[in-house]
Amino acid sequence: MASKSVIHVVEDDEAMRESLVELLEDGGYAVRTYAKAEEFLAQSAAIEPGCIVSDVRMPGMDGLALLRRLRAGGSTMPLMLITGHGDISMAVAAMKAGAVDFLEKPFEADALLAALSAALRHHSSDDKADDAELSRRRLHMLTSREHEVLEQLVAGKSNKEIAAQLGISPRTVEFHRAHVMEKMAAKGLPELVRIWLSADPSAR
Amino acid sequence: MTSRTNPNQSPNLAASTATTASASSDQFDATNIGLINLQPTSRQKLSALVAVAILLFAMASVAPYAPKMLPRFAAFIPFINAAISVTDLITATLLFAHFSISRSPALLVLAGSYLFTALIVIPHALTFPGAFSPTGLLGAGPQTTAWLYTFWHLGFPAGLLLYVWLKDGDHAFQGSLRSAIGWCTTISVGLVVGLTCLAIIGDPLLPRQFQNVLELTSFGFYATYFDLFVAVVALVFLWTRRRSVLDLWLTVVAFALISELALASFRFSLGFYSSRIFSFVTSTVVLVMLLAETADLYKRLALANTLLRRERDNKLMNMAAVVASISHEVKQPLAAIVMRASTGLRFLGHMPPDVVKARSALNKIVNDGHRASEIFDNIRDLFRASDQGRVNIDVNEIVSKTLQTMQRELAEHRITTRTDFVPEPPCVTGHRGQLQEVLLNLIFNAIEAMEGKDGDRVLSLKTERGEDDGVIIKVMDTGPGIDPKNSDSIFDAFVTTKPRGIGLGLAICRMIVERHGGQLLASSMRAGGAQFDIILPSDAPANTSGAGTTA
Numbered sequence: 001m002a003s004k005s006v007i008h009v010v011e012d013d014e015a016m017r018e019s020l021v022e023l024l025e026d027g028g029y030a031v032r033t034y035a036k037a038e039e040f041l042a043q044s045a046a047i048e049p050g051c052i053v054s055d056v057r058m059p060g061m062d063g064l065a066l067l068r069r070l071r072a073g074g075s076t077m078p079l080m081l082i083t084g085h086g087d088i089s090m091a092v093a094a095m096k097a098g099a100v101d102f103l104e105k106p107f108e109a110d111a112l113l114a115a116l117s118a119a120l121r122h123h124s125s126d127d128k129a130d131d132a133e134l135s136r137r138r139l140h141m142l143t144s145r146e147h148e149v150l151e152q153l154v155a156g157k158s159n160k161e162i163a164a165q166l167g168i169s170p171r172t173v174e175f176h177r178a179h180v181m182e183k184m185a186a187k188g189l190p191e192l193v194r195i196w197l198s199a200d201p202s203a204r
Numbered sequence: 205m206t207s208r209t210n211p212n213q214s215p216n217l218a219a220s221t222a223t224t225a226s227a228s229s230d231q232f233d234a235t236n237i238g239l240i241n242l243q244p245t246s247r248q249k250l251s252a253l254v255a256v257a258i259l260l261f262a263m264a265s266v267a268p269y270a271p272k273m274l275p276r277f278a279a280f281i282p283f284i285n286a287a288i289s290v291t292d293l294i295t296a297t298l299l300f301a302h303f304s305i306s307r308s309p310a311l312l313v314l315a316g317s318y319l320f321t322a323l324i325v326i327p328h329a330l331t332f333p334g335a336f337s338p339t340g341l342l343g344a345g346p347q348t349t350a351w352l353y354t355f356w357h358l359g360f361p362a363g364l365l366l367y368v369w370l371k372d373g374d375h376a377f378q379g380s381l382r383s384a385i386g387w388c389t390t391i392s393v394g395l396v397v398g399l400t401c402l403a404i405i406g407d408p409l410l411p412r413q414f415q416n417v418l419e420l421t422s423f424g425f426y427a428t429y430f431d432l433f434v435a436v437v438a439l440v441f442l443w444t445r446r447r448s449v450l451d452l453w454l455t456v457v458a459f460a461l462i463s464e465l466a467l468a469s470f471r472f473s474l475g476f477y478s479s480r481i482f483s484f485v486t487s488t489v490v491l492v493m494l495l496a497e498t499a500d501l502y503k504r505l506a507l508a509n510t511l512l513r514r515e516r517d518n519k520l521m522n523m524a525a526v527v528a529s530i531s532h533e534v535k536q537p538l539a540a541i542v543m544r545a546s547t548g549l550r551f552l553g554h555m556p557p558d559v560v561k562a563r564s565a566l567n568k569i570v571n572d573g574h575r576a577s578e579i580f581d582n583i584r585d586l587f588r589a590s591d592q593g594r595v596n597i598d599v600n601e602i603v604s605k606t607l608q609t610m611q612r613e614l615a616e617h618r619i620t621t622r623t624d625f626v627p628e629p630p631c632v633t634g635h636r637g638q639l640q641e642v643l644l645n646l647i648f649n650a651i652e653a654m655e656g657k658d659g660d661r662v663l664s665l666k667t668e669r670g671e672d673d674g675v676i677i678k679v680m681d682t683g684p685g686i687d688p689k690n691s692d693s694i695f696d697a698f699v700t701t702k703p704r705g706i707g708l709g710l711a712i713c714r715m716i717v718e719r720h721g722g723q724l725l726a727s728s729m730r731a732g733g734a735q736f737d738i739i740l741p742s743d744a745p746a747n748t749s750g751a752g753t754t755a
Contacts (some may be wrong), residue, residue: 002518015540015572023547038656057532059652077649085528105535106542187494 004030005120006050010040012058020053020112023123027113031047037061040165041069051100051120054114056090064090067097069149082107088189089154089156095193102190124164135199141183149176152198153189182191242497244449252452256459262482263463270467270475273418276474278334284480285329288603291484291491292322297492300388304381310371316388316453317363321356323396328352331404333417342400345407350424355399356432357465361438364458368441371451409730419469432465449497453490502550526711530583537576546568554619587741593635599667599675599740600625602636607665617651617661624666628675632740635721639738640726642713646679646736652732653683673742674722679702680735 002181007029017033025029032048034040038060040052052070057065063081070079071147081094084105092100100119100146103112142150152162159177159189163170244252265314299315302308306318329335331344331352340349377384403410420428439458446455469475548565551558595755607614607621647663654661659682666678710724717724722740729735 013536013540015568015575015732016543019540019543019547019565022561023543023550025562027548060655084539085224086531100462105539108540110545112543190387 004028006030006032006033006048007116008034008047008050008052010034010037010052010054010058010063012036012055016055019069023112024116027116028120029116037063037066040066042151044066044073044075045072047167051116052077052079053080053116054081055092056081057085063073064094064097065141067099072096076123078119080119082112086154088158090188092154092156095190095197097192101194105124131198135184138184139199142180146176146180146183146184147172149198150180150184150192152179154175154193172183214256237312242449242501243447244452248449248452251493252456255456255486259456259463259482259486260461262478263467266467266474266478270473270478272474274472274474274477276334277477280334280472280477280480281331282307282450284327284484286551288484288487289322292318292490293496294326295487296322296492297423298491298498300385302498303377305383307376307378307381308371308479309375310367310376312377312384312388313363313370314367315385316392317360317367319361319389319392320363320395322357323392324352324356325401327396327403328356331400342404342406343532346417347410347413348403350420350427351403351406351410352400353488354413354427355403355430357461358434359395359399359430361431361435361458361461363452364436365436365441367454368438368445369666371447372445414471420470428465428468430474432462443489450494453493457486457490484712499591528712530579537572537579541572541576542636543568544572594635596631597634597639599629599632599677602639603643603665603667603677606640606647610644610647613648613651615665617655619654619661619663620661624664626667626669626675629667630669630675630742632675632742634740635716638716639713639720640676642738643677643679645710645713645736648682649733649736650679651682653681657683670739671743675742677738677740679735679738680736681731682731684734685732685736686726738752 007019007024007026009017009108011020011032011033012035013033017103017154018034023032030048030050037058040047040054041061054063054066061069063083067079067081070077078100079098080101080103081099082103083090085101086104091102097199100123101115103115139147148161148166152165157165159170159173163173166173179190181187184192184195186195243561286316288512295365296315296318299311299318303311307688327342328349330342331340333340333346333349335345339346341346411423412421413427414676415421439455440463442451442458443453446452460483462477465480544565548562548569551562551565571616573722603625607623650663662682664680665679666680668676668678710726714724717738717740720740722738725739726736727735727737
């Protein structure tokens with residue numbers, strides 16, 4: 001690798017931070033660490049481009065606020081959120097705020113590395129337009145019921161809430177949900193949100 | 205040390221605290237909501253007394269003129285009996301409903317007695333000479349109505365006596381409510397039908413009570429006096445063994461019954477009219493009182509239900525917060541362990557395998573594992589009955605000791621401390637360690653809150669005398685304060701981040717303080733900065749002592 005990509009790790013937990021450094025360095029990245037979001041922001045003007053990996057729950061400013069602050073300041077640097085307490089609405093909020101991905105702790109080394117390389121590749125390439133086209137095509141494959149379920153899902157609703165909303169059983173929602181995931185080729189909810197957003201960026 | 209950890213402990217503790225708290229604050233339980241067990245208040249006693257006084261006064265003013273004959277008003281009996289039938293039927297229904305709740309056989313008997321009255325007034329009116337036909341309907345003889353009157357006024361006080369006899373040895377009825385009420389109704393109806401038949405068919409054979417349509421024979425008077433005697437016995441027993449609101453009003457009813465029988469005289473005399481009107485008015489008043497008591501009971505039940513539901517919600521919220529706070533603490537080392545293990549696998553997959561790095565990763569995994577385990581140990585220690593248990597605590601001392609242990613951190617963050625101690629603070633009892641933990645947490649929060657602040661960083665600790673000889677410890681900072689829209693939720697959602705290895709969230713702080721029978725409140729000061737009030741009662745209620753034994 002000619003020049004190492006830089007990964008900025010924002011994580012308050014020392015053990016987690018240290019283990020991330022070990023892994024990322026082994027994965028061929030240069031790593032900078034920050035114990036707090038404020039610490040990162042203070043240096044962000046003079047920061048090397050790359051990708052940010054930030055914990056969500058931290059004392060002081062949390063990861064989501066950091067992401068919003070960066071986007072508001074015009075930064076387009078990809079930011080991946082990691083959290084031990086992810087729920088659907090948080091994942092949706094993160095993706096809407098412009099996170100490249102949303103990983104739930106605990107995750108394995110390879111999962112993080114794969115997500116990171118995808119994020120960096122995605123960010124650098126110009127295939128976003130293609131992505132949008134592909135996503136739109138996938139969206140068209142959904143039945144109207146599946147569409148309804150998808151819309152509720154990306155609004156952060158739980159299966160139970162969706163069932164109540166649509167007047168069907170949670171079982172059926174689960175069934176539709178599996179179909180939606182399959183047709184949209186999404187491995188998890190964060191990805192589903194990302195694909196959905198890429199098809200219709202105005203939804204942000 | 206690690207092997208003894210029990211991850212279920214804290215949630216259980218949270219649950220047990222809430223339960224004990226609810227038991228003490230909840231003055232409602234199944235035994236004292238029933239009409240039959242409710243003690244009369246002084247206001248109720250007074251209104252019953254007023255009712256009796258009015259009755260006595262009315263009776264006394266009528267009595268001298270009781271034999272005076274008034275115009276014959278044929279529709280009077282059908283009218284008054286219909287009214288009595290309706291009110292007594294409603295009373296019976298109400299009592300059946302109370303029986304269904306309390307399963308008290310005494311109430312069933314009482315309901316049956318009212319049903320009996322509500323029914324027997326029907327043949328009484330139908331057979332009354334001159335009411336519907338000159339000699340009465342149903343093929344009644346001249347004595348039929350009188351006998352029905354006798355049975356009516358014998359049956360009801362007999363029912364009252366049975367009620368008194370049953371009510372104290374009260375054991376809950378075990379069988380099916382529906383069939384009990386069914387049988388009671390059947391017996392009442394059967395009695396009325398049987399007695400009506402007896403009075404009609406037996407008319408020629410039974411002793412004569414009326415010598416003509418209007419005038420009683422001496423036997424008629426004796427029959428009335430016999431009823432009167434039974435009613436007096438019922439009154440005496442009701443009065444001497446009265447306990448509940450219901451007993452109180454039944455005493456009034458018995459009193460009205462006696463008045464009615466005492467005034468009984470020739471038909472269409474002043475005594476005849478007035479006794480029945482008194483009797484009817486009294487039974488209506490009693491019905492209204494019963495309805496009011498029932499409505500009041502319903503209100504209290506609804507309130508108790510709301511309280512219970514709120515308590516349960518609080519408990520769940522508390523538990524959710526505690527679980528979230530613990531899982532946050534535990535998930536961090538777990539996430540690190542997974543990361544390190546999978547990174548270690550990568551190191552071993554290298555060509556050649558990087559054994560040195562893999563070994564170091566494994567060593568760190570061991571450490572992280574211990575750390576996760578320690579978190580549980582710390583949590584357990586926090587809630588375990590500490591060796592010292594509950595002791596008398598001088599809040600001033602505990603505040604200054606806690607501050608001492610924090611000297612270094614406070615100095616590092618350039619925070620000046622101010623203390624304002626109340627002289628001779630009221631004594632409170634509690635777990636020294638737990639209260640110290642709460643203080644430590646609040647101080648750490650304050651330090652964190654003031655971290656980004658340029659101006660003066662002041663931490664103020666104040667002890668005050670609270671209500672009822674309680675104590676308030678105030679922890680105030682000059683940080684940004686609490687967003688008003690968050691002031692309610694910080695105790696649920698906000699979780700402080702490990703001040704000393706274990707992140708005791710505000711949720712746990714609040715739990716500890718509540719376990720001491722106190723309150724933990726958060727507010728923003730007008731001058732800026734957050735204020736936390738630890739309010740402790742002077743003598744912690746007994747329910748908090750159970751906290752330790754569960755651990």
